[in-house]
Each structure stands twice: as structure tokens, then as C-alpha cells.
Amino acid sequence: MASPTTPAPNGIVLIDKPQGFTSHDAVARIRKLAGTRKVGHAGTLDPMATGLLILGLGPSTRLLTFIVGLSKEYVATIRLGSSSTTDDAEGDLLGFAPQAQLDRVTDELIAEGIIPLTGEIEQVPSTVSAIKVGGKRAYALARAGETVELKARAVTIYAFDVQSITRGSDEEGNGFIDVEVRVECSSGTYIRALARDLGFKLGVGGHLTALRRTRIGSFHVTDAHDLDKLESAPELMSPADVARGIFSAVDLNETQAVELSQGKKVLLEGYPDSKEPVAAIGPGDRLVGLVTVKKNQTRVVVNFPTETEGS
Numbered sequence: 001m002a003s004p005t006t007p008a009p010n011g012i013v014l015i016d017k018p019q020g021f022t023s024h025d026a027v028a029r030i031r032k033l034a035g036t037r038k039v040g041h042a043g044t045l046d047p048m049a050t051g052l053l054i055l056g057l058g059p060s061t062r063l064l065t066f067i068v069g070l071s072k073e074y075v076a077t078i079r080l081g082s083s084s085t086t087d088d089a090e091g092d093l094l095g096f097a098p099q100a101q102l103d104r105v106t107d108e109l110i111a112e113g114i115i116p117l118t119g120e121i122e123q124v125p126s127t128v129s130a131i132k133v134g135g136k137r138a139y140a141l142a143r144a145g146e147t148v149e150l151k152a153r154a155v156t157i158y159a160f161d162v163q164s165i166t167r168g169s170d171e172e173g174n175g176f177i178d179v180e181v182r183v184e185c186s187s188g189t190y191i192r193a194l195a196r197d198l199g200f201k202l203g204v205g206g207h208l209t210a211l212r213r214t215r216i217g218s219f220h221v222t223d224a225h226d227l228d229k230l231e232s233a234p235e236l237m238s239p240a241d242v243a244r245g246i247f248s249a250v251d252l253n254e255t256q257a258v259e260l261s262q263g264k265k266v267l268l269e270g271y272p273d274s275k276e277p278v279a280a281i282g283p284g285d286r287l288v289g290l291v292t293v294k295k296n297q298t299r300v301v302v303n304f305p306t307e308t309e310g311s
Contacts, residue, residue, distance in 0.1 A: 009034045010058035011236025012067075014224035017045050017053045026053055026227055034233040042067035042216065043187070048090055051213035052221040059304045060239045066246055066277070066290075070217030071158065074183045076208060078195040080105060081176040083205035087126040087192035096174040097204035105177060105202050107165055113201045117194055118160045122152040126192045159184040160194070178209070218245045239287035239304060243279035247290065250278055257282030260289055261305065266298045277301050 015026055023044040031039045034057055042054040042064040051074075056064045081102050085091035127150065163180040170176065179198075183191060192208045199206020214221045225234045243249065256266045260280055277290040280298070291298040 008038070008058045009036050009233070009236060011056075011060050011238055012063065012242045013055050013057065013234050013236055014219055014221070015053040015055055015227050016221055016224040017050055018226070018228050019050050020047055021227060022047050023053060027055060029227060029230070030055055030057070030234075033230060040064050043072075045213060046088070046090070046211070048088060049211040049213065051211075052216055052219065052224055053213075053227075054216055054219060057236060060236075060242070062302050062304060063239065063242055063246075067216065067219075069187045070246070071215075072185055072187065072189070072213060073215035074185070074191050075163070075212050075214055076181055076183060076191050076195070077210035078179045078181060078198060078206055079176050079209045080110075080179060080199050080202060080204050080206045081174065082207065083196060083199055084207040085127075086207075087190075087196040088208040088211075091207070093207075094205070099169075099175045101204055102167075102175045102177060105204055107162075109202060110165065110177075110179060110198075111162065113198050114160050114162070116201070117197055118157045120154065120156050123155045123190065123193050123197075124152045125150050125190050126196070153188060155189040156186040157183065157189065157194070158186075177204075238285065240279070240281050240285045243281075243287050243290070247277050247279040248274070249281055252280055252282045252288060254283050256280075257286070257288045260291070260298065260300065261303055263300055263303065266291075268293060268296050268298060271296060 013030065015030070017023070017026055023041050027039050027041055031037055036057060038061060039055055039057050040061040042056065045051065045053055054064070054067055056062075081097045083094045085094065159182065161182045163182055165180075166178040168176060168178070183189075183194065185191075191211055195206045195208040197206075212221075250268060250271060252260065252266065257280075260266050266280075271293050273295070274293045276292070278293060280288045280291050282288040287304045289303040290301040292301060293299075
């Protein structure tokens with residue numbers, strides 16, 4: 001156990017989550033390896049999915065709120081020819097499209113079906129989701145046999161690119177078309193819902209069979225640690241480096257850093273007004289806080305105190 005004056009872990013870690021692990025499993029593992037309870041994540045990944053999961057430790061958990069809202073990139077496999085109760089492979093299949101119907105779904109029709117699912121769209125989330133309905137999670141209501149009606153939400157699909165198309169049949173002879181895609185989207189987008197809606201538009205049904213998150217904002221899975229290979233606490237990205245990857249930044253002198261940490265307004269002569277958060281970096285490359293700026297004066301959005309193990 002660290003002494004009361006030992007700094008507690010403070011930073012961000014990128015994790016490549018393997019299939020079968022929940023996001024909570026990942027948090028629990030990092031808590032154990034890092035020796036701290038203060039660990040959170042910036043957006044869940046379903047157990048079926050793999051890929052980038054961003055975790056925050058210590059005061060850096062305050063950055064997670066901002067990371068959650070960043071754009072995402074996924075690679076996924078959409079299986080056309082059948083739908084499921086959960087819009088992915090975890091649910092029960094709801095029948096199969098006749099082979100003759102599948103044969104009419106050409107590569108060109110698939111491309112045409114994707115067009116209305118690109119750009120700013122209204123998307124109805126999957127019924128089995130974590131969205132709250134009347135104070136309860138939608139997935140809990142659905143599993144209890146209750147009818148769940150979710151309202152459409154505005155999301156943006158920046159890119160919906162077909163990587164490959166494979167046609168085949170399963171062991172029972174049911175035909176399918178597997179479409180591998182790359183999707184760039186806004187926060188809050190359900191890739192399962194895109195699979196469902198593409199299958200519906202093509203008249204053959206569709207569900208997700210594979211999903212991998214490759215990017216969140218400027219953070220890439222290629223820079224992530226393999227969760228199932230970690231045997232000790234991973235090296236953390238510093239709060240200041242992470243903040244610079246999300247926000248514009250301004251350097252403070254020692255006096256300004258102290259005043260800002262006390263919640264006071266700080267004069268930034270010549271700095272342009274900014275309604276968006278600006279990362280305030282103090283001496284020693286310490287993230288002091290996030291601020292907005294108006295008429296050369298800061299207003300604290302959130303402070304990042306120095307934390308010790310005993311605090």
C-alpha cells in the first residue's frame with residue numbers, strides 16, 4: 001500500500017477490449033492493477049464488441065465527460081438476410097429471407113440503401129440499449145417482456161463505407177450476405193441500429209455480427225493496451241497531453257495556476273474569446289483546469305486538483 005503522500009494514479013489509459021469482456025470487467029481489472037478504486041470509462045462497449053475503451057484514473061475521470069462526446073469510428077460486419085431481437089448476434093433470430101429475395105439484393109442496391117443512412121439522420125436506438133425509459137434501462141424492460149418504444153434521436157454518420165461483400169449460406173442452408181463496413185459517426189450512434197435499418201430498407205432483414213471500435217476522437221486502438229495481456233499497471237497518458245488532444249490549450253504561470261485552482265478568474269491578455277473549453281496548463285505540464293474565456297477573463301468549467309493516495 002502506498003504511503004498517504006504518494007500521488008494516486010492520475011491519467012488516461014487506452015484499452016483494447018477483447019470479446020466477451022464487459023466494460024465493467026475492464027474497469028475492475030485496471031482498478032486491481034493500478035491499486036485504486038477511482039477508475040471510470042468513456043462509453044461502454046457491448047461484450048460482443050472489441051476495440052477501443054478509454055479509462056480515466058483519479059482526477060482524470062473528470063475528462064471522461066468530454067471524451068464521451070467525441071466522434072467514433074467502427075469496423076463492423078452486417079449480416080443481411082435475417083434480423084434479431086437485439087439487432088445483433090446476441091439475440092434470437094427472427095426468421096430468414098428467402099434465397100430468391102436475397103439474390104435480388106445486388107451490390108449496387110446495398111450501396112443505394114446506405115445513402116439515406118449517411119449524414120444527419122434520425123435513428124431509433126436498439127430496444128436492448130442502456131437508454132432510460134421511465135427511470136429504467138430499456139434493456140431491462142425488454143428482458144422483462146415489456147414493450148419498449150424509443151424515440152428517434154438525431155445522430156450524424158460522417159462515413160458509411162463498404163469494405164467487402166460476401167455471399168453464402170449457414171449450416172441449415174439459410175442464405176446471407178455479409179457486408180463489412182467502416183463507420184464514422186457522432187456520439188450516441190448505434191451501429192446495431194444501422195444494421196437493422198439497412199436490412200429493413202433492402203427488405204431482407206439485417207443484424208450485426210461483429211463490431212470493433214477503432215477510434216474515439218483523436219485516440220486510436222493501435223495505441224491501446226491489450227486488456228487480456230496486462231499483468232501490471234499500464235503507463236498512463238498525462239491529463240495535460242490528453243486535454244491537448246481534445247481542446248485548444250493555454251499555458252499559465254505559477255501565480256495564474258494557483259489562482260485558477262482556487263476558482264478565481266485569471267487574466268489572459270490577448271487570448272481570444274472561447275465558449276468552448278480551453279485546457280489551462282500550469283508549470284510542470286500540469287492540467288490545472290478547463291476554462292472558457294470572455295474579454296480576456298477565464299471562467300472555470302472544471303478544476304483538476306492534485307490528488308494523493310490519502311486524500
